Amino acid sequence: MGSLGTRNRIVELADQLFYERGYEHTSFADIAARVGLSRGNFYHHFKAKDDILEAVIELRRQRTQAMLDGWATEAPNPVARIGRFIHMLVMNGTKIRQHGCPVGTLCTELAKLEHPALPHANQLFTLFREWLARQFTELGRGHQADTLAMHLLARSQGIATLAHAFDDEGFIHQEVELLLKWLHDTNTAPQTSQGG
Numbered sequence: 001m002g003s004l005g006t007r008n009r010i011v012e013l014a015d016q017l018f019y020e021r022g023y024e025h026t027s028f029a030d031i032a033a034r035v036g037l038s039r040g041n042f043y044h045h046f047k048a049k050d051d052i053l054e055a056v057i058e059l060r061r062q063r064t065q066a067m068l069d070g071w072a073t074e075a076p077n078p079v080a081r082i083g084r085f086i087h088m089l090v091m092n093g094t095k096i097r098q099h100g101c102p103v104g105t106l107c108t109e110l111a112k113l114e115h116p117a118l119p120h121a122n123q124l125f126t127l128f129r130e131w132l133a134r135q136f137t138e139l140g141r142g143h144q145a146d147t148l149a150m151h152l153l154a155r156s157q158g159i160a161t162l163a164h165a166f167d168d169e170g171f172i173h174q175e176v177e178l179l180l181k182w183l184h185d186t187n188t189a190p191q192t193s194q195g196g
Helices: 003-021 028-035 039-045 049-074 078-091 093-099 102-113 118-138 142-166 169-188
Strands: none
Touching: 003 028, 003 039, 003 049, 003 093, 003 102, 028 039, 049 078, 049 102, 049 118, 078 093, 078 118, 078 142, 078 169, 093 102, 093 142, 093 169, 102 118, 102 142, 118 142, 142 169
């Protein structure tokens, strides 16, 4: 495996460990052991754990953007595209129940640590926020698109947090159905000239 391949493998496995154990509770040694590298070889690629964190956040940003681009291409209209976002809770339900939302848990941990990488990590939420707002704008809800996007993000984060706390798959399905009904009602409600 070449140097770039090894570096990419380090970042991918660090991403898993940060999600499963948390950033603070994952050491250089943990990552090196998971990758199968000696400490010396590991330091050839990364000098500090914060450097790995930045690479992990960038990996997640790229994957999130690719996912959103895929939804934009595959789903025929904004309702279907927003539905893809909502169904992500079901698709990732097992991981969410075990470890919570990967974006939410990372941002919460970095906020507690007052870590300088927090603004970079928050960009993951911004990607979702702006993408959702564009979908609501296409639905003709431009005057309240950002409010609706933030509401949906807040609901999804709450669902992920409680599904993780209670390890409850049924709760995820129940809440997803309620979100889909909310989306239908939002789409069919009469439009007004002001937010509301």
